[in-house]
Amino acid sequence: MxxxxxxxxxxxxxxxxxxxxxxRQRDPGFPGLLRAICGQMISNAAAAAIWGRLSALPGALTPAGLLLLDDAAFRTAGLSRPKMLHVRALAEACASGRLDLDAVALLPDGAAIAAIAAIPGLGPWSASIHLLFGLQRHDVxxxxxxxxxxxxxxxxxxxxxxxxxxxxxxxxxxxxxxxxxxxxxxxxxxxxxxxxxx
CATH class of the missing domain: 1.10.1670 (Endonuclease Iii, domain 2)
Structure with missing residues (x-):
């Protein structure tokens, strides 16, 4: 510093x-990226409130568990319709192996950002936030x-x-x-x- x-x-x-x-640090796996989606385009306070409600839902912090949740549960947590689609896209990508977060953690910054940003709803900003706070990368x-x-x-x-x-x-x-x-x-x-x- x-x-x-x-x-x-x-x-x-x-x-x-x-x-x-x-x-500040975040989980380097699925929960960290899930939290990044919650924080898109809203204040930190609003994001924290949504994250608190979403993370309290049974199963929400694993891809398989999140895919079992219905729209009503997501609405209760405060997710907008686009964010519901985005968290499901992330969970599906992780559950299917299309997004292997253990492998992503070993990639150089640019390749890791590209792999994450390829998932609908996770652009370069969300990917960079994940690398910065989740993976603790020093040059993002x-x-x-x-x-x-x-x-x-x-x-x-x-x-x-x-x-x-x-x-x-x-x-x-x-x-x-x-x-x-x-x-x-x-x-x-x-x-x-x-x-x-x-």
């Missing part, structure tokens, strides 16, 4: 202002993440948030520690918006 902060003064300002960096930067763009714009005093393409280009200078840079930017944005460790 110190090497990244030493090389990039703007990132070095984050921890003194926001406090120690919380180290989620493309198109609105909070990362907002955090960087706030940190650097930019009038306009960088586009996803521009953000990914900026992140190149943080390699091979782009995951850490992302964690720092999320931490900064939570602090700046008063959301704490949400």
């Amino acid at each position: 110190l090497a990244l902060e030493t090389a990039h003064g703007d990132l070095a300002r984050i921890r003194p202002a926001a406090g120690p960096l919380p180290w 930067f989620p493309p198109g993440d609105v909070a990362l763009a907002a955090g960087l714009a706030h940190l650097r005093g930019m009038e306009v948030r960088p586009t996803p393409k521009a953000l990914v280009a900026i992140a190149e200078s943080w390699a091979p520690w782009r995951s850490l840079a992302a964690r720092l930017l999320w931490h900064h944005w939570r602090h700046a918006t008063g959301r704490g460790a949400e």
